[in-house]
Amino acid sequence: MEKENQQKLQSTSNVHLTKPIRCIVKLGGSAITCKNELETINEENLKTVSRQLRQTMMVSDSSCGKVLGMDWSKRPGFTETSCVVDDFCDQPALDFSHFMVVHGAGSFGHFQASKSGVHKGGLSRLLVKAGFVATRISVTSLNLEIVRALARGTNLVTKMPLFGQIASADVSMVAKAIDSGFVPVMHGDAVFDAAQACTILSGDVIIRHLAEQFKPEFVVFLTDVLGVYDRPPTEPNAVLLREIEVREDGSWSVVKPTLENMNKRVEITVAAHDTTGGMETKISEAAAIAKLGIDVYIVKAATSHSLRALSGELKDNIPEDWLGTVIRFLR
Amino acid sequence: MEKENQQKLQSTSNVHLTKPIRCIVKLGGSAITCKNELETINEENLKTVSRQLRQTMMVSDSSCGKVLGMDWSKRPGFTETSCVVDDFCDQPALDFSHFMVVHGAGSFGHFQASKSGVHKGGLSRLLVKAGFVATRISVTSLNLEIVRALARGTNLVTKMPLFGQIASADVSMVAKAIDSGFVPVMHGDAVFDAAQACTILSGDVIIRHLAEQFKPEFVVFLTDVLGVYDRPPTEPNAVLLREIEVREDGSWSVVKPTLENMNKRVEITVAAHDTTGGMETKISEAAAIAKLGIDVYIVKAATSHSLRALSGELKDNIPEDWLGTVIRFLR
Numbered sequence: 164m165e166k167e168n169q170q171k172l173q174s175t176s177n178v179h180l181t182k183p184i185r186c187i188v189k190l191g192g193s194a195i196t197c198k199n200e201l202e203t204i205n206e207e208n209l210k211t212v213s214r215q216l217r218q219t220m221m222v223s224d225s226s227c228g229k230v231l232g233m234d235w236s237k238r239p240g241f242t243e244t245s246c247v248v249d250d251f252c253d254q255p256a257l258d259f260s261h262f263m264v265v266h267g268a269g270s271f272g273h274f275q276a277s278k279s280g281v282h283k284g285g286l287s288r289l290l291v292k293a294g295f296v297a298t299r300i301s302v303t304s305l306n307l308e309i310v311r312a313l314a315r316g317t318n319l320v321t322k323m324p325l326f327g328q329i330a331s332a333d334v335s336m337v338a339k340a341i342d343s344g345f346v347p348v349m350h351g352d353a354v355f356d357a358a359q360a361c362t363i364l365s366g367d368v369i370i371r372h373l374a375e376q377f378k379p380e381f382v383v384f385l386t387d388v389l390g391v392y393d394r395p396p397t398e399p400n401a402v403l404l405r406e407i408e409v410r411e412d413g414s415w416s417v418v419k420p421t422l423e424n425m426n427k428r429v430e431i432t433v434a435a436h437d438t439t440g441g442m443e444t445k446i447s448e449a450a451a452i453a454k455l456g457i458d459v460y461i462v463k464a465a466t467s468h469s470l471r472a473l474s475g476e477l478k479d480n481i482p483e484d485w486l487g488t489v490i491r492f493l494r
Numbered sequence: 495m496e497k498e499n500q501q502k503l504q505s506t507s508n509v510h511l512t513k514p515i516r517c518i519v520k521l522g523g524s525a526i527t528c529k530n531e532l533e534t535i536n537e538e539n540l541k542t543v544s545r546q547l548r549q550t551m552m553v554s555d556s557s558c559g560k561v562l563g564m565d566w567s568k569r570p571g572f573t574e575t576s577c578v579v580d581d582f583c584d585q586p587a588l589d590f591s592h593f594m595v596v597h598g599a600g601s602f603g604h605f606q607a608s609k610s611g612v613h614k615g616g617l618s619r620l621l622v623k624a625g626f627v628a629t630r631i632s633v634t635s636l637n638l639e640i641v642r643a644l645a646r647g648t649n650l651v652t653k654m655p656l657f658g659q660i661a662s663a664d665v666s667m668v669a670k671a672i673d674s675g676f677v678p679v680m681h682g683d684a685v686f687d688a689a690q691a692c693t694i695l696s697g698d699v700i701i702r703h704l705a706e707q708f709k710p711e712f713v714v715f716l717t718d719v720l721g722v723y724d725r726p727p728t729e730p731n732a733v734l735l736r737e738i739e740v741r742e743d744g745s746w747s748v749v750k751p752t753l754e755n756m757n758k759r760v761e762i763t764v765a766a767h768d769t770t771g772g773m774e775t776k777i778s779e780a781a782a783i784a785k786l787g788i789d790v791y792i793v794k795a796a797t798s799h800s801l802r803a804l805s806g807e808l809k810d811n812i813p814e815d816w817l818g819t820v821i822r823f824l825r
Binding site: 231336 | 532533562564565566567568570582602605606609610617620621623624625626627628631632634635638641642645667670671674675676686691692
């Protein structure tokens with residue numbers, strides 16, 4: 164973790180919102196991109212995720228089912244915009260729960276970061292400098308497409324990222340965006356670092372900081388597998404961990420399933436090209452959030468399970484037929 | 495001007511750089527986009543501007559003439575990236591003058607802003623909210639393409655924008671980027687506003703704030719005409735104003751040409767769709783910069799005249815064959 168970032172954020176006083184945050188959603192890089200195809204978005208998943216977000220954010224759908232898009236820009240292959248100004252004129256303000264969105268990089272950014280070693284620092288080297296720029300370009304191009312997809316697929320107002328780097332994050336501006344009725348969309352990126360000049364800040368770390376500042380009701384991590392497994396999910400006997408409890412000291416253990424001979428130590432695999440720590444970072448960040456008393460759900464994106472997690476119905480009771488991992492503070 | 499922004503910026507102490515800023519460059523929206531074709535970049539101009547920037551920023555070209563691109567992302571129509579990692583390995587750090595770049599919106603953003611009236615404020619209306627998002631999406635997509643073009647066309651390191659809105663601008667982060675050897679690229683956008691909830695912040699206003707904070711040697715506005723004229727340049731008898739002097743009280747007058755019967759009051763035309771004030775804003779912002787003792791050159795982009803302005807050769811003496819407008823403080 165970056166020292167400077169921590170300091171800056173700790174010195175920020177807690178934010179005050181007119182209405183609390185219901186949910187912080189992480190769109191996992193593996194869920195919204197095709198992880199093994201360079202800079203390729205998983206359009207199908209992104210579309211479904213946008214629809215599910217719209218569905219679960221709306222308190223009352225006053226738009227009579229009509230989705231008014233907020234992306235009025237030309238799309239590749241089209242010469243005209245999809246502006247529907249007239250449709251907006253009679254629309255009342257929408258009532259919706261406050262969500263925040265953070266997305267990962269997936270097949271964007273990782274290639275550029277690992278090729279140049281941005282995560283290891285050293286901006287005096289021209290290669291690292293170039294990689295820093297290349298990483299930011301790649302991740303920003305993904306962010307633009309995600310914001311456009313969210314803006315097209317919802318008639319909830321979605322916002323451009325207020326910051327690409329947590330060190331310069333003016334949390335009060337994020338709060339202002341939320342209070343003005345926007346859904347901030349943020350992401351991990353190559354950032355400056357006090358100790359090693361530059362590093363990679365992961366979306367999972369951003370989520371934890373936002374959770375500390377904004378105290379949402381719950382946090383949802385959307386991934387490409389059903390949840391956290393006891394070993395790499397591609398292995399034949401991998402067991403989905405349904406419930407993980409976090410203790411006061413930050414340690415955590417699996418409470419469900421309670422198989423007697425199950426090795427409770429979860430095997431962690433980190434993909435070689437993953438410069439942000441992969442599942443290990445995810446669990447420790449999730450545990451840190453759970454320690455705040457905020458339930459964390461890790462669930463497969465664009466499924467009925469993710470829809471249930473986003474809707475908040477898991478808060479009091481986890482149904483037997485819900486597949487995913489809940490990480491909770493042991494009270 | 496937005497009150498909150500002014501306050502925030504005035505309270506910022508002057509920045510300290512290890513090396514002064516040589517030039518702040520404005521890439522005018524009309525110079526880098528096709529103004530009457532919705533969301534269309536003027537690729538030819540952008541390419542030439544990138545080349546001129548590279549040429550004038552370099553102190554010593556140690557790269558043996560080889561341009562090492564910093565954009566390693568896929569380009570539309572290509573399946574592979576143009577990554578040239580090996581070429582970077584033996585490269586020494588480059589010595590270059592510190593530049594900052596701010597770009598306008600041209601045919602990006604203006605359509606969305608004027609359709610929704612974002613510049614008039616009122617975020618409680620759904621149309622304005624949607625326009626706010628749509629404007630930011632459009633302008634950000636232009637910014638991404640400009641940064642990519644600059645990163646491709648130069649082996650100087652170019653940076654993503656550190657802020658989209660001056661209210662949240664942490665000027666010290668911009669200074670850090672510069673001291674780390676990057677060229678920050680910033681732009682006007684739809685922003686929050688204390689008085690009317692939202693407004694449009696123009697690139698010209700950003701330039702003035704940056705000039706106040708960073709005190710560059712000179713400022714260059716690249717436009718689509720030779721400079722400032724006494725009337726709309728499309729009119730047959732329009733005269734190019736070569737030199738404008740700014741007085742202590744902020745008023746300004748034309749000192750060259752000194753035609754006796756010339757109406758020194760410049761006619762200002764503001765295009766109906768231009769939500770950021772057009773030429774009037776440009777001149778008053780330029781006058782405010784000149785008042786700081788910083789020469790301002792308004793010149794046609796991608797010409798021999800812009801190259802001379804960017805190179806700094808106009809500082810002491812304006813050659814007779816140079817076409818453009820100089821705005822200077824009358825000492």
